[in-house]
Amino acid sequence: MAEPTPADPVEYVAVVDEPGPGAPEVETFTATSEADLEAQIDELEAEGTVVAVEPEQPVAALVDADPRSAEQWGLTNSAFSTAWTNGFDGTGVRIAILDTGVQAAHEDLAGKVVQGIDYYAGSSGDPAGDSDYGRVDANGHGTHVAGIAAAGDNAVGGLGGAPGATIVPVRVLGAGGSGSSSDVSSGIIWAADPTKGNADVINLSLGGSSCSSSQQAAVDYAESQGVVVVAAAGNDDVNVPIYPAGFEGEVIAVGSTTSANAKSSFSNYGTPFVDIGAPGSAILSSYKDSPGQPPNGAYLVKSGTSMATPYTAAAVALLLQHCPAITNGSAAGGSVADKVLATLQATASPEIAGLGASLVQAGALTTVTCPT
Structure with a gap:
């Protein structure tokens, strides 16, 4: 842990589990000395159990730029239309998108984006304020991710893997x-809290190299609430975990594939880190307002494990609609994440050479015998 000094103060993040029911709280503070740090930790311990304390850490969206247009081949390769034909489109499932925000007025997302929360504005003073509750996006990444997961079946633009699902925007970038890690941790806890975000699935198309104890605590809370967390495996073409995808057994780590069902050149890889593959190269989806495109009607082709992750989140939404007992407590033995991952892997095909995982198959998820 970094040692603070008056000349070089350090910002810290702590996760505190206060007495009584409810979600843990994420606290941030600045310390100017080791004694100051210890004193502030003592104050936090007076409030409840300090689950984690660490220096603030950076996180970032995980995109690999790609100018090629390939339309929506991912829906075909992962057989989403089969799931729709079987009567499953994600209706009733809430997908939290922890990202740069979501442009709620976009033609492909209109009416699908509920009130969320903006943690980034509060911590940074960013002009896109928290009065918009996460429903603005000055970057475009979150809007792109949301469209892949759940763009509506509305005869305009593209189509998401789970077009009936609800999008819960949580702005952390x-x-x-x-x-920052503190905003991501706060966002995970808020999304998983049944009295707040009430998400069934949390999509994390972001990551960083450090194993954050605050994010670990947040993911632990999400798991305790039966919420499935999916995260991008990273775009460095290495067999090295990034986080939060690297929290093995609690987070489903998603690698990226091409239209030829090959490993994307940029995708991180390796067993047991990467759990599942999904389409991530040259993916067309909704985007923020852009020059030359109509207001609330912009689209862009992007590549990255950031794009593969919402395809997986959509597939999970279809599975949860098909097998609601996974999350309502009537299925016994193992966590929700364990059951979902085992089902994803049992139905995935083909095996993607060099990735360490197979390609998610949405259609098969809607005919599988539900886990018990």
């Missing part, structure tokens, strides 16, 4: 696509 700014216009530059970066943010």
Whole structure:
């Protein structure tokens, strides 16, 4: 842990589990000395159990730029239309998008984005304020991710993997696509809290190199609430975990594939880190307002494990609609995340050479015998 000095104060993040029911709280504070740090931790311990304390850490959206247009091949390769034909479109499932915000007025997302929360504005003074509750996006990344997951079946633009699902926007990244571990941790806890975000699935198309104890505590809370967390495996073409995807057993780590069902050149890889593959190269989706495109009608092709992750979140939404007992407590044995991951992997195909995982298959998820 970094040692603060008066000349070089350090910002810290703590997760505090206060007495009584309810979600843990994420606290941030600045310390100017080791004694100051210890004193502030003592104050927090007077409020409740301090689950984690660490220096603030950076996180960023995980995109690999790609100018090629390939339309929506991912829906075909992962057989989403089969799931729709089987009667499953994600209706009743809430997907939290922790990202740069979501442009709620976009033609492909209109009426699908409920009130969320903006943690980034509160911590940074960013001009896109928290009065918009996460429903603005100055970067475009979150809007792109949301469209892949759940763009509506409305005869305009594209189509999301779970077009009937509800989008819960949680803004934790700014216009530059970066943010802090404390905002991500706060966002995970808020999204998983049944009295607040009430999410069934949390999409994290972001990450950083450090193993954050505050994010670990937040993911632990999400798991305790039966919320499925999916996260991008990273775009460095290495067999090295990034976080939060690297929290093995609690987060489903998603690698990226191409239209030829091959490993995307940029995707991180390796067993046991990468749990599942999903389409992530040259993906067309909704985007923020852009020059030359109509207001609330912009689209862009982007690549990255950031794009593969919402395809997986959509597939999870279809599975949860098909097998609601996974989350309502009537299915026994193992966590919700364990059951969902086992089902994803059992139905995935083909195996993607060099990725360490197979391709998610949404259609098969809607005919599988539900886990018990």
